[in-house]
Amino acid sequence: MVIEPKTETVAVRCWVEARRVCLELADGRFVSFPAVKYPLLANAPQNLLKKLKLRLNGLALRWEELDEDIWVDDAVSGRFPRAKEFVA
Helix, strand or coil: CCCCCCCCCCCEEEEEEEEEEEEECCCCEECCCCEHHHHHHHHCHHHHHHHCCEEECCCCCECCCCCCEHHHHHHHHHCCCCCCCCCC
């Protein structure tokens, strides 16, 4: 049995269209996710939402002014933060 090493999901480009974060991945795929999936991005003004940068050689997204970091692999795999449950 041969075990293949896990390849990391790497983004080569990132941008925002409306309220969606868009990524071009090194393997040629294009993916996007709604900003509302992340609490700090959900209510961010559009001008700050658009100020994202790739970090760590394409492994992470960074919004400096919002102090938000997201692993590209988490976003692509749909591993979003869980919404806090309301306490009665």
